[in-house]
Amino acid sequence: MTMVVCVQVVVENGIVRVTLSIPEGMITGIEYNGVENLLETQNPDENRGYWDLSWSKLGKEHIGMYDRIVGTNFSVVVEDPEQVELSFTNTWDSSSQSDLVPLNIDRRFVMLRGCAGFYSYAIYEHLGEWPGFSIAETRMVLKPSQTKFHYMALSDTRQRIMPMPEDRASGEPLAYPEAVLLTNPINANLRGEVDDKYQYSCENKDGGVHGWICRECTNDSSVGFWMITPSNEFKSGGPLKQDLTSHVGPTMLSMFLSAHYGGDDVKLRFEEGEPWRKVFGPVFVYLNSASDAEDPYTALWEDAKQQMAIQVQDWPYTFPASEDFPKKQQRGSVHGRLLVRDRYINEDDMMADSAYVGLAPLGEAGSWQIEGKGYQFWTNADTKGYFRIDNIREGDYNLYAFVRGFIGDYKYDVNLTITAGDHINLGNLVYEPPRDGPTLWEIGIPDRTAEEFYIPDANPKYINKLYLSHPTSEAKAPAPVDRFRQYGLWERYSNIYRESDLVYEVGVSNYQRDWFFAQVTRKNETKNAYQATTWTIVFNLTNVDHHNSTYKLRVALASATYADLHVQVNGPERYNPIFRSGLVGADNSIARHGIHGLYHLFNIDVPSDLLIVGTNLIFLTQSKRDTAFEEVMYDYIRLEGPLNSH
Numbered sequence: 096m097t098m099v100v101c102v103q104v105v106v107e108n109g110i111v112r113v114t115l116s117i118p119e120g121m122i123t124g125i126e127y128n129g130v131e132n133l134l135e136t137q138n139p140d141e142n143r144g145y146w147d148l149s150w151s152k153l154g155k156e157h158i159g160m161y162d163r164i165v166g167t168n169f170s171v172v173v174e175d176p177e178q179v180e181l182s183f184t185n186t187w188d189s190s191s192q193s194d195l196v197p198l199n200i201d202r203r204f205v206m207l208r209g210c211a212g213f214y215s216y217a218i219y220e221h222l223g224e225w226p227g228f229s230i231a232e233t234r235m236v237l238k239p240s241q242t243k244f245h246y247m248a249l250s251d252t253r254q255r256i257m258p259m260p261e262d263r264a265s266g267e268p269l270a271y272p273e274a275v276l277l278t279n280p281i282n283a284n285l286r287g288e289v290d291d292k293y294q295y296s297c298e299n300k301d302g303g304v305h306g307w308i309c310r311e312c313t314n315d316s317s318v319g320f321w322m323i324t325p326s327n328e329f330k331s332g333g334p335l336k337q338d339l340t341s342h343v344g345p346t347m348l349s350m351f352l353s354a355h356y357g358g359d360d361v362k363l364r365f366e367e368g369e370p371w372r373k374v375f376g377p378v379f380v381y382l383n384s385a386s387d388a389e390d391p392y393t394a395l396w397e398d399a400k401q402q403m404a405i406q407v408q409d410w411p412y413t414f415p416a417s418e419d420f421p422k423k424q425q426r427g428s429v430h431g432r433l434l435v436r437d438r439y440i441n442e443d444d445m446m447a448d449s450a451y452v453g454l455a456p457l458g459e460a461g462s463w464q465i466e467g468k469g470y471q472f473w474t475n476a477d478t479k480g481y482f483r484i485d486n487i488r489e490g491d492y493n494l495y496a497f498v499r500g501f502i503g504d505y506k507y508d509v510n511l512t513i514t515a516g517d518h519i520n521l522g523n524l525v526y527e528p529p530r531d532g533p534t535l536w537e538i539g540i541p542d543r544t545a546e547e548f549y550i551p552d553a554n555p556k557y558i559n560k561l562y563l564s565h566p567t568s569e570a571k572a573p574a575p576v577d578r579f580r581q582y583g584l585w586e587r588y589s590n591i592y593r594e595s596d597l598v599y600e601v602g603v604s605n606y607q608r609d610w611f612f613a614q615v616t617r618k619n620e621t622k623n624a625y626q627a628t629t630w631t632i633v634f635n636l637t638n639v640d641h642h643n644s645t646y647k648l649r650v651a652l653a654s655a656t657y658a659d660l661h662v663q664v665n666g667p668e669r670y671n672p673i674f675r676s677g678l679v680g681a682d683n684s685i686a687r688h689g690i691h692g693l694y695h696l697f698n699i700d701v702p703s704d705l706l707i708v709g710t711n712l713i714f715l716t717q718s719k720r721d722t723a724f725e726e727v728m729y730d731y732i733r734l735e736g737p738l739n740s741h
């Protein structure tokens with residue numbers, strides 16, 4: 096009698112050697128450059144490299160389910176001198192009472208000849224008759240070795256030596272569980288800093304490469320370990336969606352879908368029997384090495400960026416064996432030019448300089464920011480508004496756009512059907528942003544973030560040194576730092592506005608200095624409770640058009656978290672808001688150290704009989720006040736006079 100128990104499969108190409116468990120499909124080993132395993136070998140096999148998802152049964156959204164995706168069937172899809180492609184599948188069994196997500200999932204791992212790394216992608220499928228469910232998150236996770244990888248990089252300016260997981264355990268938990276004050280870190284240089292994985296979030300458009308460097312990994316060289324995302328077509332929420340990248344662990348993520356910075360609005364809901372099929376990836380796990388004689392951090396980061404550019408060039412990849420991943424000739428393109436028409440700014444149509452233009456599934460204008468079931472294809476127009484979007488998968492889409500400097504969302508009224516080989520010329524498209532009359536005054540820049548407003552210094556007790564402004568040294572200009580990523584800025588509001596709330600005087604105040612970036616609740620230390628806040632805009636009018644006319648207040652929000660915004664014009668003695676948003680937003684951007692979440696635009700009629708010649712007041716009340724984290728962040732506010740006035 097003989098028995099062969101195969102528990103793992105090894106793929107190698109002379110550069111890298113990857114080991115996966117079968118049939119589960121967990122990545123258990125990555126050997127490279129003489130290092131036996133780049134992954135954390137203290138972790139059990141199922142906790143080194145895996146895909147997972149968070150989901151809920153319909154009607155039971157309050158019960159979060161977590162599945163680490165475990166294959167039940169393994170097959171070799173391609174095996175030739177150029178390529179090996181492995182498939183690990185799990186199929187949902189409708190007859191079982193299983194508590195697994197009702198999806199068939201086929202995870203693929205691909206190694207190519209001569210290539211320093213490997214690719215992974217997956218096909219998710221929900222079939223007719225199957226129960227409904229919702230997904231909050233799905234991702235691929237890698238856990239590099241703790242003893243080796245200490246330096247993390249996600250952009251030219253966001254790179255640093257990171258704390259160890261033990262440092263978080265020995266530290267002091269702060270107001271959100273992910274935030275920890277490092278009180279006794281192994282690396283004493285990090286004492287007194289805050290660590291929080293959300294301080295390393297990135298917008299999809301900027302998240303192409305991130306990862307870790309092992310300094311002196313072998314006797315004479317350093318090793319880089321990178322997650323490269325060559326396209327965002329499979330990511331949810333469009334170019335501005337923010338998500339996690341790498342963080343203490345070390346952990347390296349590829350987030351395909353999540354509720355981060357969006358909340359329940361961006362979770363995907365599937366009805367019973369709703370058919371769905373989507374390919375996530377491929378993403379590329381890249382390895383590089385540099386001699387310690389060079390500056391290995393710079394050398395490896397620069398090389399990783401170059402590699403990302405190469406992967407972007409190669410997109411759409413030719414190698415994936417699954418027919419669900421269409422190749423270049425199976426895709427189409429659109430091009431055209433976007434103009435902006437706003438007669439109160441310019442008599443002529445304006446070029447939509449660098450506008451974001453994208454194709455996303457059919458929907459309302461702006462729906463792309465909460466969309467994740469389908470694919471999205473975005474680009475930036477050039478300075479003259481010309482755009483071209485290539486490599487669009489077949490299907491039905493709307494074309495959407497938004498333009499810095501202008502409020503609102505553009506949607507092209509025609510539904511576009513893309514078929515293979517199409518090159519559609521849309522000619523000139525014109526976006527007419529919401530506008531009823533001339534600008535009487537405005538606060539901020541319409542750019543979907545609160546970044547241009549006043550961002551306070553962090554409490555010195557809670558800093559992340561990466562986001563401190565560096566003093567200008569000799570010739571070198573200070574590196575741009577994302578000051579808004581510091582922990583605890585919400586508390587600074589109560590420190591600055593101790594007795595009364597923010598008052599902004601049009602024509603006197605300066606929004607960069609005088610408009611706090613987030614309207615948060617105010618801590619009343621006496622009561623040990625939070626209070627609602629009311630911000631006041633003071634402005635003068637030299638005349639008021641009382642002729643049957645309406646003024647318009649445009650309030651664009653960059654973020655909202657369990658907020659209820661009320662707007663009142665003059666008459667503070669009588670609380671009688673002309674607008675109530677109702678409960679809005681759950682993007683949690685303030686707690687996650689973000690400067691925006693989802694975009695909202697409120698267009699509010701202001702009857703002229705509420706206005707007077709002389710000094711007027713607009714009161715903005717954020718009325719929810721249960722915690723420190725209910726907030727709105729304004730993007731931009733404008734008061735327009737009535738039509739034909741000036």
Ligand SMILES: *[C@@H]1O[C@H](CO)[C@@H](O)[C@H](O)[C@H]1NC(C)=O
Nearest residue numbers: 128129130131312313314315
């Ligand atoms: C590193 O150097 C030590 C001592 O010289 C040697 O024993 C070891 O084999 C070297 N390791 C590698 C990976 O070259």
Ligand SMILES: *[C@@H]1O[C@H](CO)[C@@H](O)[C@H](O)[C@H]1NC(C)=O
Nearest residue numbers: 457458491493508509510511
């Ligand atoms: C575009 O598609 C949507 C969704 O199917 C549909 O409701 C709408 O009528 C279509 N619009 C046009 C102009 O055909």
Ligand SMILES: *[C@@H]1O[C@H](CO)[C@@H](O)[C@H](O)[C@H]1NC(C)=O
Nearest residue numbers: 593594595619620621622626
């Ligand atoms: C704090 O609450 C107390 C008690 O309700 C109140 O008297 C006081 O005015 C509040 N402080 C501020 C700064 O609003």
Ligand SMILES: *[C@@H]1O[C@H](CO)[C@@H](O)[C@H](O)[C@H]1NC(C)=O
Nearest residue numbers: 600601602603634635709710
């Ligand atoms: C608004 O009017 C008031 C009262 O006339 C005056 O004191 C103030 O300076 C004016 N503000 C601006 C910005 O013109």
Ligand SMILES: *[C@@H]1O[C@H](CO)[C@@H](O)[C@H](O)[C@H]1NC(C)=O
Nearest residue numbers: 640641642643644645737738
């Ligand atoms: C008042 O507004 C209505 C509706 O816009 C319009 O029909 C009417 O002519 C206006 N009257 C005056 C006096 O402007």
